Amino acid sequence: MSAIDKFLKIRVADQQQSAYIECTENYDKNLFQTDETRLLNFIKSKKIIYGINKKVLKTIIEGPAKDKFPFKIAEGKPPINGQDGTITFEKNFSPLVQKSVNWNFRDVMHIPSVKKGDQLATITLPTSGKNGMTVYGTVIQARQGKPVRMRAGKNVVFDEKSLAFYATEDGQVRMTKKAIEIDEVFEVHGSISMKTGNLNFIGSIIIHGDVPSGYSVRAKGDIKVFGIVEAALIEAEGSVYISEGFAGLKKGKIQAGKDIHVGYINQGHAHANDCIYVENSIIHSEISARNEIYCQKGNIIGDSVSAGHLIEA
Numbered sequence: 001m002s003a004i005d006k007f008l009k010i011r012v013a014d015q016q017q018s019a020y021i022e023c024t025e026n027y028d029k030n031l032f033q034t035d036e037t038r039l040l041n042f043i044k045s046k047k048i049i050y051g052i053n054k055k056v057l058k059t060i061i062e063g064p065a066k067d068k069f070p071f072k073i074a075e076g077k078p079p080i081n082g083q084d085g086t087i088t089f090e091k092n093f094s095p096l097v098q099k100s101v102n103w104n105f106r107d108v109m110h111i112p113s114v115k116k117g118d119q120l121a122t123i124t125l126p127t128s129g130k131n132g133m134t135v136y137g138t139v140i141q142a143r144q145g146k147p148v149r150m151r152a153g154k155n156v157v158f159d160e161k162s163l164a165f166y167a168t169e170d171g172q173v174r175m176t177k178k179a180i181e182i183d184e185v186f187e188v189h190g191s192i193s194m195k196t197g198n199l200n201f202i203g204s205i206i207i208h209g210d211v212p213s214g215y216s217v218r219a220k221g222d223i224k225v226f227g228i229v230e231a232a233l234i235e236a237e238g239s240v241y242i243s244e245g246f247a248g249l250k251k252g253k254i255q256a257g258k259d260i261h262v263g264y265i266n267q268g269h270a271h272a273n274d275c276i277y278v279e280n281s282i283i284h285s286e287i288s289a290r291n292e293i294y295c296q297k298g299n300i301i302g303d304s305v306s307a308g309h310l311i312e313a
Contacts (some may be wrong), residue, residue, distance in 0.1 A: 003034075003181055004034055004039065004042040004044070004058055006024065006026050007023060007024055007026060007027045007031075007032045008019070008021055008022070008023060008024065008027070008060075008163060009021075009022050009023075009026075009072070009172060010022070010040070010043065010046045010048065010073070012048070012135060012136075013120045013231065014076075015134075016076060016134035016135055016136060016138070017076040017077075017078060017134065017135065018073055018075055018076070018135065019043075019046075019048045019051075019068070019072070019073050019074035019075075019135045020070040020071065020073065021043075021071045021073045022041065022070040023066055023070075023071060025153045027066055027067070027069075027228060029063040029065060029195035030063075032063050032256060033063070033232075034060075034061060034155070035061060036054075036058070036061060037056055039057055039060060040052070040057070042203070043073060043074070047136050047266040048073070048074050048100050048135050048136065049135075049136065049138070050072045050076060050077075050133050050134065050135050051073065051074045051075040051076050051077065051133070051135055051139040052073060053072065053073060053075065053101050054114055055098055055288075056071050057073070057300040058071065059071065060073075067269070068306035071118075072084070074134070074135040076132065076133050076134045076135045076140075077132045077133045078132045078140070079127055079130065079131055079132030079142035079143075080132070080142055081109060081129045081130060081142050081143040081144075081145075082110075082126055082127045082128050082129035082142065082144045082145030083126060083127045083142060083145045084126055084145045084146045084147075084148075085123055085124055085125050085126040085145060085146065085147045085148040086123065086124045086148065087121050087122070087123045087124075087135050087148045087150055088121060088123075088124075088129055089120065089123060090119045090120060090122065091112070091113040091114065091118070091119075091120065092112070093173050093175065093193045094105065094110070094112070095200050098141065101136070106194070106197045106198045106214065106215060106216075108194060108195070108196070108197030108198075109196055109197050109215075111172055111186055111199065111200065111202075112149065112172060112173045112199045113170070113171065113173070113201060113202040113203070114167045114170070114171070114173055114182065115167065115169075115170050115202065116126070116162075116167055116168060116169050116170050117165045117166060117167065118166065118175065119164050119165070119166055119251070119313045120156065120164075120165040120166065120167055120180055121150075121164065121165045121180060122149065122162070122163055122164045122165075122236050123148045123164075124148075124163070125147065125163070126144065126145025126147050127145045128142075128144055128145070129142025129143055129218070129251045130142050130147070137248065139248050146220070149177075149178060150165075150178065150179065150180060151178060151179050151180075152156045152165055152179065152180060153174075153176070153180055153181035154181045154182060154183070155167060155168045155169040155171060155183075155184065156168065156179075156180050156182055159244065159270065165180050166180050166194075167280055169184055169185050169203060170182075170184065170202045170203055170220065171184040171203045172184075172186050172201065172202075172203065179255050183202055184203045184204065184206045184207070184221070185205070185206055185221075186199070186201045186203060186204070186219075187205075187207075187208070188207045188209065189208050189209075190208060191209030191210040191211070191212065191227060192207060192208045192209070192210070192211045192212060192217070192232075193212075193214050196210045198215055198216045198217070199216070199217045199218065199219075200216075200218045201218070201219050201220070201248065202219075202220045202221075202223075203219065203220060203221045204219055204221030204222040204223070204224070204238065205217060205222075205223045205236075206224045206226075206228065207217045207223075207224065207225045207227070208227075209225075209226065209227045209231065210225070210227035210228045210229070210230070210244075211225055211227070211229045211232045211234065212230050212232065212312075213230040213231035213249065213251070213252070214231065214232065215231060215232045215233075215289070216232065216233040216234075216235070217232065217233070217234050217235070218233075218235045218236075218259070219236045219237070219238070220236075220237050220238075221236065221238045222236055222238035222239050222240070222241065223235065223236040223238075223239075223240050224240075224241040224242075224243075225234075225239070225240075225241065225242045225243065225244075225290035226244075227243065227244050228240050228242075228244040228245055228246075228247060229245075229246045229247070229248075229252060230247050230249065230252060231247075231248055231249040231250075231251040231252040231256070232246070232252050233252070233253050234252075234253070234254045234255070235254075235255045235258050236255070236257060236258075237256075237257040237264050238256070238257055238258050239256055239258040239259040239260065239261065240256045240259075240260045240261070240262070240272075241261045241262075242254075242260075242262040242263060244263050244265060245262060245263040245264035245266065245280070246262050246263075246264065246266065246270065247266045247267065247268070247270045247271060248265070248266065248267050248268025248285065249267055249268075250267050250268075252267075252268045252269065253268070253269040253270070254269070254270040254285070254303050255270075255271055256267065256270075256271070256272040256273065256274075257273050258272065258274045259274050259275045259276065259277065259278045260272045260275075260277070260289075261277045262276075262277070262278055262279070263278075263279045263280060264278060264279065264280040264281050264282070264283070264287045265278055265281075265282045265283070265287065266281075266283045266284065267283065267284050267285055268285045268286075269285065269286045269287075270285065270286075270287050270288075271287075271288045271289070272288075272290070272291075273287045273289075274289065274290060274291045275289055275291045275292045275293070275294070276289045276292075276293045276294070276307075277294050277296065278293075278294065278295045278296065278298070279296050279297055279298075279302065280295075280296075280297050280298035281295065281298030281300070282295050282298070282299075282300045282301070282305060282313075283299075283301045283302060283306075284301065284303050285302075285303050286303050286304050287303075287304070287305045287306070288304075288305075288306045289306075289307045289308065290307075290308045291307065291308055291309050291310075292307055292308075292309050292310040292311070292312070293305060293307040293310070293311045293312070293313075295311075295312065296313050297311075297312035299313065300313045
């Protein structure tokens with residue numbers, strides 16, 4: 001034991017980030033004498049080698065009063081962990097509808113849609129951490145930032161230069177745990193109801209059920225319905241396909257930028273910029289096509305049917 005041990009002791013705290021000099025019961029400022037070299041050797045004999053504060057050494061050498069202790073004699077360096085990479089979405093991809101004053105209660109879902117070339121999201125790269133040090137001179141390893149675990153899925157590309165994801169096709173944005181994807185087709189696995197509400201999509205829509213009265217379905221592409229369409233509004237810039245039929249109740253309307261294919265039309269309004277193909281009958285409906293209308297197996301009864309080139313029944 002050195003002479004200094006009789007008067008001073010060292011306590012390490014804060015996960016080896018701080019070292020304090022405390023006085024013992026035997027400490028007497030009038031009897032305590034030392035110099036910087038002996039005090040440094042005392043500190044280093046306790047294996048404290050990093051972050052020693054020499055200004056505090058001078059204070060202790062002067063022999064402070066007992067009630068002035070403890071003194072922080074050394075301080076370590078905490079590690080600085082790296083920042084994780086982040087992803088920032090450029091658009092609102094939430095399916096929730098913002099309700100305004102003129103909100104239609106059937107508008108319950110927004111299909112998150114984008115156009116070809118749209119920027120979808122941008123990522124930031126993770127940063128490297130900076131190692132820390134204890135007062136004992138032990139390196140504390142910093143945690144490195146984690147990269148964003150997101151890749152470009154179907155119809156999406158990632159640009160390394162801009163660190164951004166871009167859509168390569170029009171469609172619906174779909175997020176998985178690992179990828180951003182674009183679906184060109186939006187599917188409803190059942191009938192339209194208040195769960196789905198009205199639909200408006202930049203691509204094509206497939207409905208594996210019916211479209212009841214009062215609802216609207218709009219698409220930039222095609223619309224396919226595997227059930228019945230009642231007094232609803234169907235608008236497609238492409239073609240409309242209805243497997244069962246169209247029972248419009250004098251209120252329903254179908255508008256197609258190309259063709260309409262339907263099982264039957266009863267009391268409905270339908271217009272196609274090209275052709276209309278009806279498998280069975282057209283009954284008490286207002287039908288028009290710029291090119292041709294084919295009523296393949298049934299009759300045409302009541303109201304008006306007009307075509308720019310040919311009507312065949």
